[in-house]
Amino acid sequence: MPSDNVKLIYKSLGFFLPYLGRLALQRVAATYHGWRWRDTADAKNVVVLGGSFAGIELVKRLAETLPTGFKVVWIEKNSHFNYLFNFPRFAVMTGHEHEAFIPYNGVARGTPAGIFKRIQDTAVKLTEDQVLLASGDKIDYAYLAIATGSSQPLPVQVVATERSEACHELQGVQQTIKTSHRIAVIGGGAVGVELASDIKDFYRDKDVTLIHSHGQILSHFGNRLGEYALRALRDELKIRVLLNERPKMPTTGNMTRSATLSFSDGHEEHFDLVIGCTGQQPNSSILASLLPSAISKESSRILVQPTLQVSTTEAPIPDTPIFAFGDVAEHGGPRMARAGWLQSEVVLDNILAMIGGHTPWRRYTPNVFIEGAIKLTLGKTHNVVYAIDADGSDVMVPARNGRLDLEIERAWKEFGVGSEFKRV
Secondary structure, X not given: OOOHHHHHXXXXXXXXXXXXXXXHHHHHHHHXXXXXXXXXXXXXXXXXXXXXXXXXHHHHXXXXXXXXXXXXXXXXXXXXXXXXXXXXXXXXXXXXXXXXXXXXXXXXXXXXXXXXXXXXOOEXXXXXXXXEEOOOOEEEOOXXXXXXXXXXXXXXXXXXXXXXXHHHHHHHHHHHHHOOOEEXXXXXXXXXXXXXXXXXXXXXXXXXXXXOOOOOOOXXXXXXXXXXXXXXXXXXXXXXXXXXXXXXXXXXXXEEEEEEEEOOOOOEEEEEEEEEOOOOEEOOHHHOOOOHHHEOOOOOOEEEOOOOEEEOOOOEOOOOOEEEOHHHEEOOOOOOHHHHHHHHHHHHHHHHHHHOOOOOOOOOOOOHHHHOOEEEEOOOOOEEEEEEOOOOOEEEEEEOOOOOOOOHHHXXXXXXXXXXXXXX
């Protein structure tokens, strides 16, 4: 039987070889597009809300493909791309937090002058043809793509929108962790597992407890990953893991110093620091005034059709120019960055079809193996790649060769600003 390494390579090649072929064609088409596109005074706006993994890919592709008469306007509150994959590590390891904030300069590099505009602001309300911003400005749109993602508190995300203040937030987390001895991390998903394992591996003398509400950590993934990670935490790192426990977070915030937690058997424990890593809140409120019935009452995510056009609880809206994708949308696929990246191609093709006077034709079908794959860190250098298919078959490839900075320079290169990394 083939090893998991072989299976992973085989499945990945089946996706990435055709993708690389499409990418080569896209590069040629983008060059040709640059020669043909012309700026016009009456150009209509294709507006993208949100600048994380899903939104940034759509912005880039729109700037390479929109016909004359249209331009892309990108509204994003942050000054820099927040590379959230590295936040758990950089919330513990000092001296690298600034590297997690990547300039947006390279997103539309090489595209025609005038086709792209980025506005650093927050969208607060929608009408049928305008986006209203916190600054008071109003932006007209012919097509709108909502990729506002979801929110979580520190250390998963930062509040600040400027790099310097955001770095101060992560530095504050680092200092709080450094000066605390008995630490509880509530939430055994990927972020909680990574954060707990990093705290213990960087500070071996600390007493770290990971608390999870289910009978298995990483319960959104397959059993094999959960069991492997549990052994690594308990046996190698000597982290205490408490399962089937749901203590209430202290009311003083997501990171609370000197707090007492109550457990199911009635006993209480005091911790120097309690960090919550549970739950995401979809940033869907932007649609509440225009289409309140497009927001799921169960999940608070935006309802979408297979074309990723916004839907409602009453009926689909086949000709709507509004799309939603990524973590903010109820699309039925994995809630991972790679899923949003692939969904951006669906949104792109359907916007271009509508601009050309055609019916949106491309439908989103999740590729669970590719979109749901994860590279999970279990301390400084220990990591494991895991992917599960729709039929329940999975692959798991552990390694112990990880870099402390999680190869953040590669991300800068992917976003077109690799040359700026050494100067940051």
